[in-house]
Amino acid sequence: MQFFDHAIDARKALPLLESLRSALIRIAVVTVTLAVAGYFLAEPILAYLHRITQTELVAYGIADTFFSTLKIALAVGVMAGMPYTLYALFATVPRHFPNFSRKAFVGFWAASMVLFATGVIFCLKITLPFGIQFLLSFETTDIVALISIRKFVSFCFWVIFGFGLIFELPLFMMLLARIGIVDAKRLGRYRRYAIVVILIVAAVLTPTPDVLNLLLMAGPLYLLFEIGLVGMKFSGGKKDE
Structure with missing residues (x-):
């Protein structure tokens, strides 16, 4: 089942990997910096997720709320940093593939941001609220869902980020x-x-x-x-x- 036109020349692969390594380091720095800022936005973000999903959240441990805040901060860093992440990754391509021009790079970068944002919005407006409410609809008078705040935060941002990527x-x-x-x-x-x-x-x-x-x-x-x-x-x- 071969559908690739050709393999990447090994002589091109090493410089490409080196460029990607350098880009990933810069991406990590930007992500961590934005995550620090995201720490202060954790409370309103959690309130928003709580409102659109209409869930009852509980903390099963003393540190659950703290670690949930850190997860939200990291998620903010990753998603707020996506414009730079995509820029850094696409910027490595023109150096190693001559048929990928600078003009194409700008177009791909702009389109990537629009598509990622569209995926996130689609998830927040349709998939996430609908999916969670569907599961909660199985509650009865004898069974009440008590959702761990840590699992809720992890679940929400895994799905939101996943939708951004698949778009x-x-x-x-x-x-x-x-x-x-x-x-x-x-x-x-x-x-x-x-x-x-x-x-x-x-x-x-x-x-x-x-x-x-x-x-x-x-x-x-x-x-x-x-x-x-x-x-x-x-x-x-x-x-x-």
């Missing part, structure tokens, strides 16, 4: 086409395998184990895959010989 799929596919690693026609032949991968990814990232919420993630993800295939045809990748 980057079309751009990632277009990037592979742009630098000549794979083309739309060849990748399109393996659509049935892509559907299986999409279902697996959706099963991992979906906020609940039920089929309905699985489809809430798998549906947009498959649509993004198809959009990516269309985008690849216009992204300047290599054509089949």
Whole structure:
């Protein structure tokens, strides 16, 4: 099942990895700096999540609230730092792939921020509240859900960040086409395998184990895959010989 046009030259791989290592160090510094600022925003963020999900949160340990605050701060650092993270990662590409111009870099970077923000908003407005309320609907007069604040915070930000990332799929596919690693026609032949991968990814990232919420993630993800295939045809990748 070969659909890559070519492997990356080993002589190019080492400089590329070195550039990525340098970018990751800078990303870590920016993320930690923003996380410090995020510590002071933890309370209103938790209040917002509590409001949109309508959950009853409890702390099972003395330090639960403190560690939850740290998790929120780290999540703020990661997500607020995404513009720089994406900038640093995309900036490494033009140096090692001549057919990826500076103009393309700016376009990909801007699009990546829009797609990530769209994924986050989609999750906050639809998937997260709907998924949690669906699970809580199984409460009875004899069974009341008491949700750990630590697990709630981890759960929310894992799902929110996951949605932000999966909305980057079309751009990632277009990037592979742009630098000549794979083309739309060849990748399109393996659509049935892509559907299986999409279902697996959706099963991992979906906020609940039920089929309905699985489809809430798998549906947009498959649509993004198809959009990516269309985008690849216009992204300047290599054509089949």
